[in-house]
Amino acid sequence: MDKRPPGWPLLVALINGRSGIPDARLVEAVRDKVVLVTGSSYGIGEATARRLAAAGAIVLLVARTAEQLDVVASGIKASGGRAFSYPTNLAEPAAIERLVADILRDHGRVDVLVSNAGKSIRRSIADSYQRFHDIERTNAVNYLGPAKLVLELLPSMRERGAGHIVNVSTAGVRTPPMARWSAYLASKSAFDVWLRCISQELRHDGVTTSTVYMGLVHTRMSEPTPLLNSLPGLTPEQAADQVCRAVAERPHNITPPLVRPADALGNLLRVPTDRLFEQYFRRGNTRKRTQ
Numbered sequence: 001m002d003k004r005p006p007g008w009p010l011l012v013a014l015i016n017g018r019s020g021i022p023d024a025r026l027v028e029a030v031r032d033k034v035v036l037v038t039g040s041s042y043g044i045g046e047a048t049a050r051r052l053a054a055a056g057a058i059v060l061l062v063a064r065t066a067e068q069l070d071v072v073a074s075g076i077k078a079s080g081g082r083a084f085s086y087p088t089n090l091a092e093p094a095a096i097e098r099l100v101a102d103i104l105r106d107h108g109r110v111d112v113l114v115s116n117a118g119k120s121i122r123r124s125i126a127d128s129y130q131r132f133h134d135i136e137r138t139n140a141v142n143y144l145g146p147a148k149l150v151l152e153l154l155p156s157m158r159e160r161g162a163g164h165i166v167n168v169s170t171a172g173v174r175t176p177p178m179a180r181w182s183a184y185l186a187s188k189s190a191f192d193v194w195l196r197c198i199s200q201e202l203r204h205d206g207v208t209t210s211t212v213y214m215g216l217v218h219t220r221m222s223e224p225t226p227l228l229n230s231l232p233g234l235t236p237e238q239a240a241d242q243v244c245r246a247v248a249e250r251p252h253n254i255t256p257p258l259v260r261p262a263d264a265l266g267n268l269l270r271v272p273t274d275r276l277f278e279q280y281f282r283r284g285n286t287r288k289r290t291q
């Protein structure tokens with residue numbers, strides 16, 4: 001039985017946004033388009049791939065877990081859709097070069113890249129002294145891999161004068177920095193800024209970018225953090241709805257309603273907001289020590 005209080009869906013929408021796209025509009029936008037979705041073995045990427053394929057897109061599935069990609073592809077095909085698996089570790093630049101060569105050979109083009117694969121880590125700096133690899137791994141999947149993939153795809157997109165890149169980012173890069181999320185948020189911020197910079201160079205060649213500053217979504221990624229499980233969050237399908245709107249309508253960004261003022265206030269009041277988060281972190285730590 002659902003034990004959540006009345007008004008919970010409204011709270012979820014207010015905090016995380018619910019800007020979706022009707023089926024008919026999505027079909028019009030993506031039918032017969034070649035759409036590459038990274039991180040499509042699970043979570044938001046899987047739900048996005050399923051929705052795009054149902055709307056008539058030719059979906060290219062990329063992630064490491066080949067068996068899971070095949071499960072997703074089989075499900076799509078069983079429903080009459082088109083999907084192709086390309087198992088790839090996006091932390092390996094050479095594997096990305098092979099991936100793009102294979103895709104261009106097989107399909108001739110990529111109309112839309114949904115850069116969704118990601119790795120999250122929540123760990124205090126005191127627990128990270130021996131874990132430089134946390135920074136390396138988050139950067140490899142959240143920044144360097146996506147940047148390499150864009151670099152490989154851009155020549156063919158620019159040559160055709162058409163292409164769209166959707167970055168599944170996090171609302172966390174728009175709100176004040178938070179203790180324990182340093183490795184994750186720094187790597188997500190890096191790709192966000194990189195893409196915004198190059199976007200200014202691409203528009204005139206017909207290549208556009210959209211960034212979805214996603215709120216909390218209940219997936220495999222958020223599941224290990226007990227605090228997040230109790231907070232209002234989207235389902236993967238609701239999150240996919242936002243990603244699909246970005247694919248179809250090509251907005252500059254999609255941002256949850258409450259994140260815009262938080263972003264503005266955080267920039268205006270940098271010192272007080274940092275102090276506020278500092279207090280929150282210290283209180284949490286003290287409570288942990290006395291338990």
Ligand SMILES: NC(=O)c1ccc[n+]([C@@H]2O[C@H](COP(=O)([O-])OP(=O)(O)OC[C@H]3O[C@@H](n4cnc5c(N)ncnc54)[C@H](OP(=O)(O)O)[C@@H]3O)[C@@H](O)[C@H]2O)c1
Pocket residue numbers: 038039040041042043044045062063064065066068088089090091115116117118119120141168169170171214215216217218219220221222
């Ligand atoms: N969940 C949230 O609350 C939330 C909030 C804001 C933003 N986001 C962002 O949304 C995106 C999707 O997250 P999610 O919640 O759906 O997480 P998820 O269920 O853990 O899915 C992550 C996906 O990324 C793939 N992936 C991870 N490392 C990879 C690698 N080295 N090479 C290729 N693929 C890799 C995973 O597949 P394999 O393991 O098979 O490789 C999986 O398909 C991420 O970019 C995340 O930062 C999530």
